[in-house]
Amino acid sequence: xSETLTKFEAVIGLEIxxxxxxxxxxxxxxxVVDSVEAAPNSAVDPLSLGMPxxxxxxxxxxxxxxxxxxxALNCEINAxxxxxRKNYFYPDLPKGYQITQYAHxxxxxxxxxxxxxxxETKRVRIRRAHxxxxxxKLTHLSDGRSLVDYNRAGVPLLExxxxxxxxxxxxxxxxATKIRQILRYLDVNxxxxxxxxxxxxxxxxxxxxxxxxxNTRVEVKNLNSFRSLTSxxxxxxxxxxxxxxxxxxxxxxxxxxxxDRKQTYSQRSKEDAHxxxxxxxxxxxxxxxxxxxIDRVREQLVELPDSKLRRYLTxxxxxxxxxxxxxxxxxxxxxxxxxxxxxGDPKTVANWLINNLFALMNEHKQTIENSRVSPxxxxxxxxxxxxxxxxxxxxxxxxxxxxxxxxxxxTIVEEKGLAQISDDGPILTIIxxxxxxxxxxxxxxxxxxxxxxxxxxxxxxxxxxxxxNPALVNRLLDQxxxxxxxx
Amino acid sequence: xxxxxxSADDMTKSTSPFLSLTxxxxxxxxxxxxxxAATEAILTRIETIDPTLxxxxxxxxxxxxxxARAADxxxxxxxxxxxLGVPVAIKEILCSEGIVSQAGSKILEGFKPPYDAYVxxxxxxxxxxxxxxxxxxxxxxxxxTEYSAFQTSRNPWNIExxxxxxxxxxxxxxxGGLAYGALGTDTGGSVRxxxxxxxxxxxxxTYGRVSRWGVIAYASSLDQVGPMGRTVEDxxxxxxxxxxxxxxxxxxxxxxxxxxxxxxxxxxxxxxxxIPQEYFIEGLDPEVKAAVEAAxxxxxxxxxxxxxxxxxxxxxxxxMYYLIATAEASxxxxxxxxxxxxxxxPGKDVIETTMRTRALFGPEVKNRxxxxxxxxxxxxxxxxxxxxxKARTLLINDFNRAFEQVDVILTPTxxxxxxxxxxxxxxxxxxxxxxxxxxxLNLSASCGLSVPCGRDSAGLPIGLQLIGATLQEETILRVxxxxxxxxxxxxxxxPV
Numbered sequence: 001x002s003e004t005l006t007k008f009e010a011v012i013g014l015e016i017x018x019x020x021x022x023x024x025x026x027x028x029x030x031x032v033v034d035s036v037e038a039a040p041n042s043a044v045d046p047l048s049l050g051m052p053x054x055x056x057x058x059x060x061x062x063x064x065x066x067x068x069x070x071x072a073l074n075c076e077i078n079a080x081x082x083x084x085r086k087n088y089f090y091p092d093l094p095k096g097y098q099i100t101q102y103a104h105x106x107x108x109x110x111x112x113x114x115x116x117x118x119x120e121t122k123r124v125r126i127r128r129a130h131x132x133x134x135x136x137k138l139t140h141l142s143d144g145r146s147l148v149d150y151n152r153a154g155v156p157l158l159e160x161x162x163x164x165x166x167x168x169x170x171x172x173x174x175x176a177t178k179i180r181q182i183l184r185y186l187d188v189n190x191x192x193x194x195x196x197x198x199x200x201x202x203x204x205x206x207x208x209x210x211x212x213x214x215n216t217r218v219e220v221k222n223l224n225s226f227r228s229l230t231s232x233x234x235x236x237x238x239x240x241x242x243x244x245x246x247x248x249x250x251x252x253x254x255x256x257x258x259x260d261r262k263q264t265y266s267q268r269s270k271e272d273a274h275x276x277x278x279x280x281x282x283x284x285x286x287x288x289x290x291x292x293x294i295d296r297v298r299e300q301l302v303e304l305p306d307s308k309l310r311r312y313l314t315x316x317x318x319x320x321x322x323x324x325x326x327x328x329x330x331x332x333x334x335x336x337x338x339x340x341x342x343x344g345d346p347k348t349v350a351n352w353l354i355n356n357l358f359a360l361m362n363e364h365k366q367t368i369e370n371s372r373v374s375p376x377x378x379x380x381x382x383x384x385x386x387x388x389x390x391x392x393x394x395x396x397x398x399x400x401x402x403x404x405x406x407x408x409x410x411t412i413v414e415e416k417g418l419a420q421i422s423d424d425g426p427i428l429t430i431i432x433x434x435x436x437x438x439x440x441x442x443x444x445x446x447x448x449x450x451x452x453x454x455x456x457x458x459x460x461x462x463x464x465x466x467x468x469n470p471a472l473v474n475r476l477l478d479q480x481x482x483x484x485x486x487x
Numbered sequence: 488x489x490x491x492x493x494s495a496d497d498m499t500k501s502t503s504p505f506l507s508l509t510x511x512x513x514x515x516x517x518x519x520x521x522x523x524a525a526t527e528a529i530l531t532r533i534e535t536i537d538p539t540l541x542x543x544x545x546x547x548x549x550x551x552x553x554x555a556r557a558a559d560x561x562x563x564x565x566x567x568x569x570x571l572g573v574p575v576a577i578k579e580i581l582c583s584e585g586i587v588s589q590a591g592s593k594i595l596e597g598f599k600p601p602y603d604a605y606v607x608x609x610x611x612x613x614x615x616x617x618x619x620x621x622x623x624x625x626x627x628x629x630x631x632t633e634y635s636a637f638q639t640s641r642n643p644w645n646i647e648x649x650x651x652x653x654x655x656x657x658x659x660x661x662x663g664g665l666a667y668g669a670l671g672t673d674t675g676g677s678v679r680x681x682x683x684x685x686x687x688x689x690x691x692x693t694y695g696r697v698s699r700w701g702v703i704a705y706a707s708s709l710d711q712v713g714p715m716g717r718t719v720e721d722x723x724x725x726x727x728x729x730x731x732x733x734x735x736x737x738x739x740x741x742x743x744x745x746x747x748x749x750x751x752x753x754x755x756x757x758x759x760x761x762i763p764q765e766y767f768i769e770g771l772d773p774e775v776k777a778a779v780e781a782a783x784x785x786x787x788x789x790x791x792x793x794x795x796x797x798x799x800x801x802x803x804x805x806x807m808y809y810l811i812a813t814a815e816a817s818x819x820x821x822x823x824x825x826x827x828x829x830x831x832x833p834g835k836d837v838i839e840t841t842m843r844t845r846a847l848f849g850p851e852v853k854n855r856x857x858x859x860x861x862x863x864x865x866x867x868x869x870x871x872x873x874x875x876x877k878a879r880t881l882l883i884n885d886f887n888r889a890f891e892q893v894d895v896i897l898t899p900t901x902x903x904x905x906x907x908x909x910x911x912x913x914x915x916x917x918x919x920x921x922x923x924x925x926x927x928l929n930l931s932a933s934c935g936l937s938v939p940c941g942r943d944s945a946g947l948p949i950g951l952q953l954i955g956a957t958l959q960e961e962t963i964l965r966v967x968x969x970x971x972x973x974x975x976x977x978x979x980x981x982p983v
Binding site: 050052148 | 581582588590595598600601602604699700701702703704706707708734735736737738814815817818820821822824826827828835836837841860863864865868872
């Protein structure tokens, strides 16, 4: 294997089909529902059923979402947009054609930078992104009948096509992950792969290392998890190397991926008929996107992960692990930004977020959006530590309380009397009592068992019910024990 | 004439099935006839005559009478919506909520859409009484109604002859006095040709003037709903009602609708009328030619200036039309698979079910689907469909240049008068040639109408086609109206 890997390299391009999370379908006012959860055919209208006389109307918000993605992927947004009919027969395609962009897509010539294997930046070019409509879903029953659900039919889809710039499954994964992250950042797609809301297709070919050739490629369709994306690419690379080394040639094919058996299989489907007979959709005049419209959409763009990451590393001085973890999800990053804006120290906020709040969220299966700990709430909690009103250990339990009850840190500390004891008097009294009550321990300590100091510390803190200011307790304990030694 | 006889005359006129739409409207408004009475009279007449004419596929007597009663209420309240209480007919290619709308096809047999086409809802809003759905060639593909899956309509002037098509049912109904006006659709001449064959007025509006929403599609870039009437004014009233912007049709034109009735001034002095030499060709029936030439003289006498013009790409219009229309049709008809609506002929699996269901398409529809599929196929697209699109631009330029010189273009509507039923049904090419003078307009951005201008020696009507520039419906209505004011062709009725 290592020998063959030094002889060949893979050439990989990806296509991403992402549903756009609009209120209504691509060409009608029919609402869009979660097509996995909703009852079959509960979100259909005459247009999404392809009924006679129905006409498409372009969903403006879908176009704007596509423009946002195009801009985020550094594409040119094209002024002249045309829709065409892609003709093929399949019972899940109500009209017998799909309305799609073919010769004139909304976005072209972009790129996305990913992290290469050795941490270097690698640029993957984006060939195009175009708008189309999704199909329905077909279920074949064992008795030969087929059922069709048109809830998904007509849902806006964005198809993003990369150039074949990736060389390994890891690079493909990095690219796919980042595309998904950007779509989530832009609120275009939830990234929910299990529901088929985002699907990947890989084009794979191999060539001798050092060659520029683009050889016959194989397409693997409908990959709906990152695992199947990487496994299928690795499987195909190995297959193709074996084919070539065995003296055969790779043949062009459209394949599916069997996740259970971990192998590709030939797809016998609508894709067999390759003549789609594209022609301009006569029901839709060309859509012109003027510079003003592009500017308006650009203004609505949120800060993207790359920019956030740079800012966290350089301006806020976060460790790269922390920065990457926080940037991963836009709501988390926005929560973090809000906490920093509310006066929180970036590093401290990041620590508490990653080490404590995430644990609580995981344990209680909550997201940052529905967590009851607001950015301001966290900053207030950290301020109590800073002011030595509570110590860190108390703060952790206060955070749990905040998370469960939604009360502010201040209220919890006051109501439960958790404020630190920072007066010498009561602490000294407790230390003296413990010394008086434990003569044997004192004797052992004075006899050289220095480690018993920790036992005394623990006893004092227990008596103080954890509220003792640790620094003060330490100082006073040392003072008392020192006095005993001198005697 | 004394007062007494005049009013007695009015009474007989008001019950005449050949009273004009505007005449009936006046009678309804002044209360000399009720919508219910007019509708009952029409329904009785349909019952008597339509077994011969076969213009209606579905008669909606019950709904019509309910609409008429409602109209009478509104009339009594002094309401004056444009078609209040007027019995009209619509081609069954226009979806009508809850009413069988089959586009002349077995594949839509019994199909009751859950929605009204835009134009149907406009008719209803205007108070019209819809008496039924009229016959059409299957999906509008034909020139005689012989390609209807259900029946062949007859020409009221001679029941041996076709009324033309594809809106032949609507034309026969209007000409035969079975409706005061009707709607058809015109993809290659399907309103104007039957209007010409049946001696009535039929207008094909500028593409985008009337919404196609709810119109069962044949060729989307060419289809347009058009009004038909016994007079130009009647047609103008119908056009007024159905025109306007509709946000549900993205090809609909967002511009104000002028007052089409007001355009019928009778004055065409100084108007320039162009005569394209390319339309006076071999194959043009001498009697048709003579009638059209007489009409030109008449218009000149009315003060119009006659100008010779040229539309050089005319000879490519018919092939262009059959490439573009069939290509679009091949996609538009792909939805008929029996899964979601319409009849389903079950087979052992999805594929067999689809194939059996699609066997319900008639032979001419199959011809056009195959032709359209072929011209879009890889390797043929550029030679056929692509070239047709380019040629279409040349044709549009022809018209643009012509309309720089003239206000209206005048041609015969058809090279011949109505042909005998069966004469061309087995020869698609001969049938296609029937549309030779009408298709150009559909491919360009023009509007046009056919107005009666004579009868041949067999007594069959001859139609004059007037073509206007984009959105110049007012101009062609004005010319046609002036012509009708000076002639009497429209006052003659067929022997039914």
